[in-house]
Amino acid sequence: AQSVxxxxxxxxxxxxxxxxxxxxxxxxxxxxxxxxxxxPGQHLQLLLKYFSGDPLVKGIKGFEAEFxxxxxxxxxxxxxxxxxxxxxxxxxxxxxQGNLIFGKGTKLSVKP
Amino acid sequence: xxGVTQTPRYLIKTRGQQVTLSCSPISGxxxxxxxxxxxxxxxxxxxxxxxxxxxxKGNFPGRFSGRQFSNSRSEMNVSTLELGDSxxxxxxxxxxxxxxxxxxxxxxxxxxxx
Numbered sequence: 001a002q003s004v005x006x007x008x009x010x011x012x013x014x015x016x017x018x019x020x021x022x023x024x025x026x027x028x029x030x031x032x033x034x035x036x037x038x039x040p041g042q043h044l045q046l047l048l049k050y051f052s053g054d055p056l057v058k059g060i061k062g063f064e065a066e067f068x069x070x071x072x073x074x075x076x077x078x079x080x081x082x083x084x085x086x087x088x089x090x091x092x093x094x095x096x097q098g099n100l101i102f103g104k105g106t107k108l109s110v111k112p
Numbered sequence: 113x114x115g116v117t118q119t120p121r122y123l124i125k126t127r128g129q130q131v132t133l134s135c136s137p138i139s140g141x142x143x144x145x146x147x148x149x150x151x152x153x154x155x156x157x158x159x160x161x162x163x164x165x166x167x168x169k170g171n172f173p174g175r176f177s178g179r180q181f182s183n184s185r186s187e188m189n190v191s192t193l194e195l196g197d198s199x200x201x202x203x204x205x206x207x208x209x210x211x212x213x214x215x216x217x218x219x220x221x222x223x224x225x226x
Contacts, residue, residue: 036217043116044202044217090155097168099145100204100215102155 002027002095006103013081014111021076021106023065023091032094033074035065038105039087047089050074061085083112114139116205116218124224130191133221137184137205143167144186145215146178149200158201161186162208190223198225 007022025031035047048059055067065076074091088107092100117136125131137144145168146158157170161180178188184205190197200222204215 034214043219044204046214046216049214092155095157097160099157099160099168099170100147100155101157102147104154 002093002101004091004093004101004103006089006091006106008106009104010107010109012109012111015083016080017110019076019078019081019085019108021089021091021108023074023076023103024072025074025091025093025101026072027093027095029096031067033065033067034092034094034100035059035063035074035076036090036092036102037087038090044090047076081108081110083110086110116203116216118201118203118218118221120221121219122222122224124226125193126226127193127195129193130189131193131223133188133190133201133203133223135186135188135203135205135218137186137203138216141205141207141216142184143206143208143213143215144180144184145204145206146186146188147202147204148172149202149220150198155202158188193225195225197223199223 003026005024033050036044050057050067058064088105090105091103095101119134143162145160149155160168164180175191180186200220202220203218206213206215
């Protein structure tokens with residue numbers, strides 16, 4: 001069965017620190033990959049997506065992710081986090097039926 | 113363009129009751145998907161409707177059902193509520209849940225079952 005693993009349950013960083021959140025998926029076919037963010041009290045918002053082409057994808061708010069096919073990974077990065085990045089981050093892969101399969105999420109806490 | 117809207121935002125029900133949740137997709141979007149979000153299980157796919165037809169279904173019992181109207185608005189119904197049905201129910205819309213499409217999420221309906 002298709003699945004998504006996010007290795008970090010909770011990450012705590014200080015402002016200006018660099019961020020990398022891990023995401024691995026299991027799916028042998030063509031993949032569509034997504035990162036969504038859920039700020040406290042707000043709805044899920046799309047950060048970035050990968051469908052094809054350049055494996056380095058740039059998203060909103062300075063986030064980027066790199067698709068590494070050989071490692072089945074799609075890690076999220078940001079060079080310098082801000083307090084406002086405090087949120088829960090979800091990696092997702094599109095399943096064979098078109099639905100999204102999500103990881104369990106990573107909570108990011110940024111200390112001012 | 114207005115985003116996905118869901119009503120009501122909060123609901124409190126008791127075990128055994130039934131509940132109906134509503135979702136209005138982004139204008140022009142024909143696909144509506146429903147997800148359940150809980151702290152233990154995370155985000156899980158319930159079902160997807162496209163042009164008034166259920167196109168895909170996740171692994172949930174038959175107590176969970178839905179429908180879609182000609183204007184693409186969708187409703188989700190849960191009958192005989194159980195305590196474990198307490199969750200945030202999210203609706204997502206897209207033009208078509210094809211391989212190159214993106215799903216946009218609503219704010220969710222928080223259901224509490226007592």
